[in-house]
Amino acid sequence: MTNYQVDVLIQGFPGRAICHGGLGWSTVTLIRGQGKVILLDVGAFGMRKPLQNRLKDFQIKPEDVTDVILTHAHYDHIVNFTLFPKATIWMGEAELAWAGQQPPGFNPIPELYIQDLLTNIRVQRVQPDHEFLPFITSKLVPGHTPGHLLFILNNGETNVIFTGDAAKNRAELMSGLVVDTDDAEQSKSSIDLIFKEWRSRPDNLLIPGHDLSMRLNENQQPEYIGKRKAGIKVWFSETVETSETIDLSKI
Numbered sequence: 001m002t003n004y005q006v007d008v009l010i011q012g013f014p015g016r017a018i019c020h021g022g023l024g025w026s027t028v029t030l031i032r033g034q035g036k037v038i039l040l041d042v043g044a045f046g047m048r049k050p051l052q053n054r055l056k057d058f059q060i061k062p063e064d065v066t067d068v069i070l071t072h073a074h075y076d077h078i079v080n081f082t083l084f085p086k087a088t089i090w091m092g093e094a095e096l097a098w099a100g101q102q103p104p105g106f107n108p109i110p111e112l113y114i115q116d117l118l119t120n121i122r123v124q125r126v127q128p129d130h131e132f133l134p135f136i137t138s139k140l141v142p143g144h145t146p147g148h149l150l151f152i153l154n155n156g157e158t159n160v161i162f163t164g165d166a167a168k169n170r171a172e173l174m175s176g177l178v179v180d181t182d183d184a185e186q187s188k189s190s191i192d193l194i195f196k197e198w199r200s201r202p203d204n205l206l207i208p209g210h211d212l213s214m215r216l217n218e219n220q221q222p223e224y225i226g227k228r229k230a231g232i233k234v235w236f237s238e239t240v241e242t243s244e245t246i247d248l249s250k251i
Contacts, residue, residue, distance in 0.1 A: 004032060004033035004034065004135070004153060005030075005032045006029060006155070006160050006205075007032075008028070008029050009029065009030050009039075009058075010028040011027060011212065011229060012025055012027035012168075012169075012210035012211050013228075013230050014169035014170070014171065014210050014211045015248070022076065024043075024044035025210065025230070026041060026044065026047075026210055027211075028047065028054075029162065030054075030060070031136075031153065034133075036067055036133065037064050037066050038066065038067040040162050041071055041209070042070070042084075047080065048083070051083075062083050063085055063086050065087045067089075067090060068081050068087045068089050068090065069091075069151060070089065070091040071148060071164025071166075072145045072147070073095050073145060073147075074110075075109070076108065078091075082113075088123075090123075090132060090133070091125065092126050092148070093147070094140075095146070095148060096114070096117060096123075100114055126138050128149065135153060136154075139197070141193060142186045143166060143182065143186035143189070143190045144164075144165045144181050144187060146182060148164060148165065149164070150190075150194065151164075157203075158205060159197070159205070160205045160206075161194065161198055161204060161205065161207070162207050163194055163206060163207070163208045163209060164208075165178075165209040165210070166194065167191050168209045168211065170224070173194070173214075174221070176188050176192075178191070198216060212225060213226060228249040230249050231245050231248050232248065234246060
């Protein structure tokens with residue numbers, strides 16, 4: 001079996017702003033192999049420059065991206081699909097249909113982008129339990145949204161599991177409780193399914209929607225891989241030449 005190369009381009013962050021709504025700092029992953037250049041989730045508006053820079057790090061142009069896979073319909077995971085003009089867009093059929101039925105409101109659904117996805121000829125609708133790309137399979141994990149999909153990459157000796165926001169971070173995985181869920185019981189069942197898939201093979205890698213990547217330790221508990229990097233640059237002085245950086249990685 002030919003392995004894919006998997007690289008996290010943008011590291012998700014397990015937090016939110018108190019006064020200014022969600023941070024929208026979600027994970028974006030690059031998957032290369034089988035003649036494909038795939039992005040799994042593509043982030044929010046504020047991620048455009050960092051995403052552009054990270055793609056340049058890998059010498060990838062927007063037109064080189066062959067496929068974009070979307071876990072669910074919230075703005076911080078989908079809006080940048082428009083930046084990849086030649087990519088096939090893969091999204092759960094039930095999730096897209098549900099999102100298209102929601103009226104504009106105070107929710108994370110970017111209604112104009114959803115309307116484009118509903119009519120865009122590059123969009124392919126994914127069914128649960130379907131290998132829609134070589135060695136990449138979908139699973140239904142409702143709760144956070146009704147049609148949210150989990151994606152499992154069979155990468156040779158191990159799997160890579162992409163949870164999106166079915167389990168956004170380590171706290172949700174360990175507690176079994178999901179913040180911002182449409183259905184708490186469904187979310188709990190979805191986390192049970194995530195752990196079942198995670199434990200199915202030794203050393204499976206889990207990449208969540210808003211946190212560092214993880215593996216299970218010898219006690220079968222989630223353990224971080226890598227080092228967190230997050231911060232905010234602020235101007236609290238009287239000149240633009242003077243700024244401060246608030247490091248969020250150690251809080």
